[in-house]
Structures are given as structure tokens and as C-alpha cells.
Amino acid sequence: MDQSNGSETGGRRGNGTRCVAIVGPYLCGKTTLLEAILARTGAVPRQRKTSDPNSIGDASPEARAHGMSVSANIADTTYLDDQFTFIDCPGSIEFQHESSLALTICDAAIVVCEPDTKRLPALQLILKQLDDRGIPHFLFLNKIDSFMTPVRDIIPMLQPASVKPLVLRQIPIWENGVATGFVDLASERAYVYREQDTSEIIELPTGLKDRESEARYQMLEQLADYDDELLEQLLSDVEPSRDRVFDDLSEDLRKGVICPVLLGSAEHGNGINRLLKALRHEVPAVAKTAQRLGVADTDSAAFIFKTVHSPHGGKMSVARVLTGSLTDGAVLRGAQGQEERISGLFRLMGEDTTKCDAAAAGDTVGLGRVDGLATGETVTTSKTPVVQIEAPEPPQPVYGTGLGLKDCKDEVKLTTALGKLMEEDPSLQVEHSRDTNQIVLLGQGEMHLRVALERLERKFSVAVDRIKRQIAYKETVRKPTEIRGRHKKQSGGHGQFGDVVIEISPQPRGTGFSFNEKITGGAVPKQFIPSVEIGVKDFMQRGPLGFPVVDISVTLKDGSYHSVDSSDMAFRQAARLAMADGMPKCSPVLLEPIMAVSIAVPSEATAKVNGMIPQRRGQILGYDARPGWPGWDVLEAHIPAAEMEDLIIELRSATAGVGSYSARFDHLAELTGKLADHAITDQMHATA
Template identity: 60%
Template sequence: MADSNGSMDGRGRGGPRCIALVGPFQSGKTTLLEAILARMGAVQRQGSVSAGTSVGDGGAEARAHAMSVEANIASVDFMGDTYTFVDCPGSVEFLPEMRGVLPAIDAAVVVCEADEKKVPALQLVLRELEERKIPRFLFLNKIDSGSQSVRDTLPVLQPASRVPLLLRQIPIWKDGIAVGYIDLALERAFIYQEHAASRVVEIPPDERDQEKEARFSMLERLSDHDDRLMEELLEEVEPPRDRVFDDLAHELRDGLAVPVLIGSALHGNGMLRLMKALRHEAPGMAQTLARLGVPAGGDPLGHVMKTIHTAHAGKLSLTRVLRGGFQDGAVLTNSAGDSGRVAGLSRLMGQTAQKVPVAALGDTVALGRLDMARTGDALSAGKPAKPLPAPPLPAPVLALALHARDRKDDVKLSAALQKLTDEDPSLIVEQNTELGETILRGQGEMHLRVAVERLSSKFGVAIEAYPPQVGYRETIRKAANGVRGRHKKQSGGHGQFGDVVVDIAPLPRGEGFAFIDKVTGGAVPRQYIPSVEEGTRQYLRRGPLGFPVVDVGVTLTDGSYHTVDSSDMAFQMAARIAMSEAMPACQPVLLEPVLSVQISVPSEATAKANAIVSSRRGQILGFDARDGWDGWDVVQALIPESEMTDLIIELRSATAGVGTFCAKFDHLAELIGRQADQIVASRQAAQ
């Protein structure tokens, strides 16, 4: 028997499903989740993102900034199956959250709107799904506020997808307002009702021609991979409805097309049709495992999608069960071979957790207190298993130096940073021992702002944050020969005596430091030569301008010693004295690090990117089309490190939030003039 939507009962059922809600920033993903929860009866009424009453975005930082800053999880029951939805942030700064979730999901719903400015952001999201061959629907949201027809919108959105967008529904307009839709597969019309199931009506007479044309376009696209359907279309034979749905499911699961559904999450319109499409067309667990290459037989297996540290329950590892099942107390082994015992299983609904006794195949649950588990791990009840393939995390684009406001919290800060990076692997912590700074690197201004807020609100460490110092160096332009350094001290008993003569000369850029021993006749005994080199190196850690010295050669030519008073320490001091005497006269000059930068932007923003580079004392080396990315360019440039501090902020502002870059050290360049004088004066004042 066919159900009310014309599909056969039970088709496509595959047990618990896990569906990712993804899409550009502010496309309405969290509102869609809320609408699904309300429509399926998982919550009593639909909450609001703006009012802070939604199940998703329940964290303090998400509420404060009115945006998703981490993946949110909630589940519903629909027609006998459980559907777990993972609402992923849309901002490019938080896209790594999505990357942890995607490997183990069955399908994705890409939420977007008819906004040409958001096409590059949509392309970023779709590319992630395409590369993993994840089946995906596109939900065209905010249909109630659209200013152009859906059929006109699809050509605008198509450049974001490498496979065709397949229109499944067309809106019914009345007085410029979308009041319902026609389902092209069902050939039925529905009138929206606020936060309720749509009402079935006859297709309006003035919409019939448009419906027939749109339906034929859909069937024509399906016939590209169905010869029998092609013959029926040529012979003007109406194909059976069941086979149309079979073709739709086939195209979705094989990545041949992206079905496009329409609705309004804010008003709860289109939710039931979306859920039925997921039920009948999205792959079940068996098909997902086949796509992932995970054998059905073997030890119980799970994929860690996300790590959460809570105040009361400790560490939670959100895990999708890919094989077998888990229960409380089970001993699991991660990919590295480390084991731990599960201390409780929970099903998450936003910020709340409900204990469950077991987790079956396909379930998505939080496993308690597995300290060895990391996001991306494969957890096995037997031998260690390989984790699911995942792309490398994006390179960080912004950095902050941190320290605890209260020095007694230094140890606490270290532990908090470890938990923070455990939750969010795209955050990177580095210790700059030379400058004595703890550096936190991330994906942008908001990403780091949220991280600092969490250190305070979640982990109880008040933080001072500021831009990191630049790793300036200094070198010399002029040589100095025959410079003597003598250390002599007599204070009763054995004294101290060391005497050296050195030549100092600049080296080619990038040569570093060279020490040459040319002493003859034993003027400096062999056992003290290493001490002279060590004393020289000690001085070069901070030269006359206050910075580490590079590209300098020092040659030991002569000296003298005392049979009783000479020592390693005395010759170290003598070398430092010689260096301090000679270096100021060698025309010291400041060197600044220059980075090689690759900037990726939509093509229409390339001119803006070039202007940004030029305004930051950068040198443009050229630009070319981004390989494999239609409508994108890569700008190659050299930019001083001191100009990189807020580059990503300006770049994102000029590219509707999607521009990015990667950078690496290229060379040291001389810096002179007023800017160099200010840098030197600032360093000397600090020291």
C-alpha cells in the first residue's frame, strides 16, 4: 500500500538515522532543527533563536552572540525510526565542527536561501559533502520571503554544486506570497498552515502548465540514468510513481543529483515533506557502511563525532555506533590502542542528556568519561580500528597571546587549554619560549573570542589576551676585526681570567651563525674553545637592538690564559665582553620576518584582495584560478609578519566571510626608518 505521499510503506527504512544540518551562516539551520522538533512532537512548542529559547545554540557563547558556535544534537522519532540531527555552525570560522561530524552521517540537509551573495559560502559547504560522497538534500529556506521564482533561483545556486540541483517542489504564489507548494513527484498541491501539517488541495488551474513543465524537467533529468524512463518520456507515457521515487532515491544516494525542497523553517512549513524524503530516500545504515567501506561483521565499532567537557558529567564523547552495540561499563579501545571503560551512555537533546542503558547499531549517543577518546577516533570493543578518513584541519589564520590574570591560575590555564583543544581540535596552542608567550591559534576573530570566553565561563580562568609579538631579528652590515674581550677578577684565592680576540663579520641572509677557531700556538687552550663559542652564542640571544642576532660569523684569532685562574666561565664572559664591545659598531640593522601567503577568494573579490596586500606592505607575486574551484582565485604574495595580525578580519569583510589564506615563513628582510626605530625603542623600554 502507498502512504499519503505515494511511497510504499517501509521503503528506505534503515533503523536510526544521523542527519547533518549544514549550510551558510544565518541560513536558518537552527530554526529548521527547532521546527522539526516541534513538528515531530519532540518539544511542546517551537523555540526561537533570537529569543534564546531554542534547543540548539543553548550554550552561553551561542546565546550571547546569537549564532551557532558548535555542533548541537537532538533526536526525534518519526514513523517508527529515530532521527538524530546534528546542527552544524555555518560560519567559516566554525566549519571544522562540521568536519568532525560528517564522516559518520547518513545524509545531510543543506539549508540555504535565495541569496547570490551566499553562493561562495554554500560552495564551501557543498564541497565538503561532495568530497566525502555524502548524499545531500538542499532545503531552500525562507520561501515566504523570496523575491524571485524558485526556478530562477536554481541557476544562481547551481555554480556552488558540482552535480545538478534537482527541483522537487515549486511554490504556489498568492499576492506575491508563497502560500503552499506543488510536489512534482507526487503531483499534489499543499497549502501551508502555521506550525501544522500542510493541507492537500487540487493543483490550482493557473499552476498546471508550470507544474507540468517543471515535472517534465525533473523526469528528464532522472532519465539520464534510467533508459526505460527515457523511452517513456519519448513515447509520452506517464511513468509509475513508485519508479519515480526509486529513481529519486537512486540519484540522491549515488550523488548524481541534489534534490531541492522548499519551505519556511520559521513558520514550520515543509517539515513533514522533508522528513518523509529523509525516511524514504536517504540511505540507511547498511548503505552508509558500504559507502564508508566498513565491514558489517566484526567487533562493535563507533566513530567519535565530537568531544564535550561538562561541569558535572565530565568528558562526553558523542559517538555514532557503526557496528554492533555499546553498553554501560564496556571497555573500548581507541585507534592508538589505548583503552577506557564507558561510564554511562546518554542521548543528547541540546544541552540536556538522558541516560540510556545501551546503544544499538546506528544510534548516536554520548559515552561518558573515556579520557583516551578524541574527536575522529574509532572506538572498538575489540582490537584497535582505523579511524574513518578525514581531511586535515585548516591552517590557523589568527592568533592571540594569552596569560592568566592571576598568576596562581597558570597551572589551571594549562589544563583548561588542554580541554579546550580536546573539544575543538582546530584550536592550536603553542609555547613561544623565546618571547615567553602562550599562543592560541584559530580560524578567525569570533572563533578565538569564543575560545577565550569559554576559558573564563566554562573552565573558570580569567584571561588577558593580546596580539602575539613578532619574531624580529637583527644582523650587522659591517665587520669588526681584532676585538679584544678580557675578563679578569681577583677576590682572594683563585681568580677569574679569560682573554679572547675575535673578528666579527656579516654572513649572507639565511646562513645563521658560524664560529671559526683560528687560534695558533695555544694562546687559548683547546678545552676553552667551546666556552668561547658558548659565550658568543649567549650574547647573540639579544643584540645591541634588543633582538636575537642572525647571519653573523665570529672567528677566534687570539687570546691568552692563566694556568690557575682561567676557567670555562671566565672565557664565556670574555667572549660576551668582546661581542658587546664590537657589535654596536658593526651597524646593526633590524630584520623582520616575511611570510609567503596564498590567499583564496571568490574571483569577484580578487581585486580587493590585491588592494589589501598592497596596503600591508605586501608584494603581489601573481594570481591564478584556484584548482578545482570554479569562480575562485588564489593570490600569491609576500607579506611582513607584522602586517598579518588582522589580515583575516579584513579579508573576510571583503569576501562575505569566505576568504582565507595559508602562510609560511619565507625570509628575513631589513627594516629601516621610523617604523624600525619605534620597534627598537619599544623593545628596549620593555627590557
């Protein structure tokens, strides 16, 4: 086995199960690494491919259908008597919120990546999140068998993605252009790879001694930046002990001042044992994580980072116990003091669950039917409130689709199912638009929504059609007019009579609606004036162009009444008639919503995005460096809402999948010509 120095053999027992996230850019081999780890530790009989029907990772039907991770996969295993939970997180930016929630409770993370400059922005997104949240992390350079660039050149290439120094801990052994093994710079031992098996120790190749000495000294220099005694030894040409080197690597990782870099090939099972040894001896225990999260030792606390609904099993909340312990049947208290009794405690292995009686600090388990507890809550078994761990906020939606039921009988079921869907994935939102009378599902991209709707049908048996999202156009007027509206009806007994004269005037954009009255001599009795305003507002819900009316002023100037036949309803109807006759004479015009958009992109893509905005009828307001993000820019622009529908798709295409934006309504602007004609025609068809 690839052994290290004698100080490692004791392990770190008694620290509870350690939880490690596997993260990295899309298609870098995260799930393959999970399968390799499970095979090497004996959790599964052999290493499976993600396409295998019995793989642990990507086991959901949606993940298999699309060939990508779409949710966090959780698996427990044991290595040299130490317990580990691995959480394989999705790589696509569209599913990053689930990763963010899982990272909250992890002791450390393995960042899987390839030596590809095109992946640097995606790698930077991940490393920055880990740095900002103080999560210790390793970099695992995967697919070493396909490296085209020397490792000594790869590290400087990747360094701009990390604010922490990347500390290379291994160098590869090459034979005829093939990586056949590696040298561990800490232990100064050489290993040769064995396909899907533990590496074997060999003599350090003669031709590699100079390179090994150079790389080891560089590693020690980086460690000496945080250890004065080590620095003195290097300056005095004193060789530090291996124990000291390993201690420094462990301490610096836990402090979060370095990012160690290991090499391997997940597909061939190379470098897995060395990675596991590093995790075993250097990843902090759950107590350290609880301290980082502000949870006191005296608390009994667990954090719910995932919710799963199944058609037959009901709701299961996935939580990690940070302090104390949980037992089946225990009563949990949530953030608002609500109490829920655990109805089943489960160990997790991908999609499979196994019942258990108790969970100790460090364990990650499923909690059965604690329906009143939500994702992102910190729960406790004690009667005193527990400090709530700060959960990451869901990102703002950037893509949406209208929903239409295939079966009208599913209307009630749809509302319930969407609620459960959002509980599983808080980065989804549902909008019930009054202006467009549409149900809109909002999320992080086209694939995100596609997977959500597939789950909606598979889990909750609700099938929907995707409908083009309608824009909340408004209309207003350009010039004033004065008009009379009279409602007179006689049909035996009391009749109906209402008569009003109103003035309709435009108001400045964004002012809204105002109603005034200038009645003299009691032409319209005071008790009927509120009904006139109600009648005006009735009409304003759908003006002559077919859209809600805004930014107008209506003044009641005159009218008449009948002592017997006048009523609230008659004056309300008279006001409607006056508006219907008067609005077309006021030069009505369509208004479209304009969004204030902040677009964040790598600097090399700024010019491309600058070209995209005018093509969408947008106006560039300016751009600047993104604060705290070296090599990124933020562009500010105004873009019509009608042009935003597929912006995120084009943006990510131009930025290797990492571009993002936030948008908010800014103002309404006049829309004329063919675009206005199309909007009016579409509205007529929609309401026909």
C-alpha cells in the first residue's frame, strides 16, 4: 500500500464520521471519483461507471437520462476504521444551490478539476465559495493519463483561480508519455500505479531525483510562509523531519491557508489511496466544523441541508448531526420552536436507505416525516433554542417558463406538487402573475427547469406543457380628453341611472393612478363618488390595447342623478362607459417593462457581452471590475423584459458556462411599431 511516514499509522479515531464534499466543474469526473473511493474502501464490490444501472452516484432517473449530476449524492464508507460521508455535488452552475447547502456542513471538500484553461472561471467560482466560507479543501487534478501539459506548468496556470497558494504534493512519473506513478513530496516515496488497485512503492527513479528535490523544496518554501521554525531550517539547510512536514500540511489545511494539490485518475483508480490517506489525517473533525459554524459544544444540533419527497415514503429531511446525538422517535425543535417527532432514522447510500436506531455527532442521516422542518434549518433535541446556522440564500432566478396543465383536473394537485418541488429545491420559484394570469416556474437555466418538470411528472404524477412566458405589458395615454358616460336602464319598477363627466389625463411615468373630483352643486351626490372611482378602476384592468392601464389621472367634473333610479351600481357602470369611450381618444400607447441588469462575466468575455446587449435592444450603462473577483467584470445595463427570456443561455455559451446576472424591474418605456403590434396581437389571442 502507498504508506507514508510512521506518524500516520495511528489514524484519527474518536473524531466521529467526517463529511467531505466532492465538487468541481461540470464533467470533470466527480461522480467517477466517488465510485472509485467507494470501490477502494470496499463499500461496493467493484468500481462502477456512472452509466451502470447500479452506480451509487447519478442514480436518479433524471441524472441517468441527461448523463449529469442533478442533485447531491450521499454515500457512507469506512477507510482504515475511520468513518466518512462523501457528498458528490452537481457541477453545473444551474444546480449549484444544492451544492451550497451541502457544503455548509462539510468538514472539507475535494475540488476535482482538469488542467484546462477553459475551466478556470468555473474552478474560480467553486474555490471562491470555499474560501469565502472557510471550508478546507484539496485540489485533485484528475485524468492524469490525458495530461498534455507538464505539472510544473499546470500549477501556475491554475493559481489565478485560487486566492490560496496551490501546494503541489505529488509529481508524476512518466514513461513514454504515460503517467505510470507518482512521487509523494511529503514522504519522499515513489509509487507505481496498479489499475483499480493500491499503488506499489518503488525506488525513486534516478532521472527524477533532481525534479523531486526541486518540487519538494518549493512545497517546503510555501509551508515555511506559515511556520517560522521551518523557515529557519530551510535557511540553514537543515532537512525537516517528515513528521514536521506532515504536521504542517495538516495544520495549514485546517487553517485554510493553503490548498494542497494531489494527482490521479478516478476512472482508473489511480491516486485514490493517497487521497484517502490525506483525508484521513488532515481533514478536521466535526467538532471543528461545529465551532466554525458557531454551534456551541453544549448544544444538540443538526443542520437540514436537503429535503426529498417520495411518492410512497413521504418527506425525508437529510441532516448532519453536528453536536450531540439523535435517536429514532426523538422530538426535534426547529427555528420557530415548532416540534416534530422523528419517524424513522436512515443511513444513505445514493438512492438507497437503511434504517438505523441512532446517529452520533458527525453522522449524516435521513429524518423521516419531520414535515414541519425545512431545508436550511438548524434543529435540536434540547428545549432551549439553538443558534441557527446561516444557510446560503437561493440565487435569483434567471430563466422561466409558463406552465399549462395537460389535465385540468390536476389544478389543485399542481399547487401541492410545486410546493414540494420548491421544498426539495429552494432555487426554484413559482410566480402567479396577475397581469398575465400565468403560472410561471423560475429557476437557474433551461436544464434546471427541464429536470424539475420531469420530477414533477415522475414523483407527483402532474404533467404540464411548457408555455411561452408572457410579458407584463401595460398601457397609458399620451393626451387628455373629457368624456361623458351615461348609464340609463328602465325595466319595470326602479330603473338605473348614472351620469358622469370625467377628464382623463396622462401622468408622468411611474406616478401611478390618481382619482380626483371637482363636483359642484351636488351634480353627483357624495355617496356615489367612490363608485365612480371603482368603475374607473374596473376598466383600467384591461384598456383599449388589452393591457392594464397605468400612469393616468381621472377627474370627475360633472354629472347628474335621479332621486329614485340612481345607485352605486349605476354610477359604477357609467364610469366604465365613460372610460371605454374616452380612452381610445387619448392616444393610448403600449408600455414595456425595462429591467436593470447586472451581468457578471470573466473579463475575457466582456467584449462579447457588450455586443449582446444592443442586439437585445438594451442600453449599456457602464462596466467595472467585479469587487473581490480578480479577472471578472460587472456590466450594468437596461434591457427590455421581452428580450431577457434566453439571455442566460447566450450568456453562459459566451462564458464557458459561468456567466450570471441579476435583474430587477426599473421602469416602463413606450413600445411602438411592429413589436407593439405583435404584443397586442399575442394578447388578443391569449384572451380570446
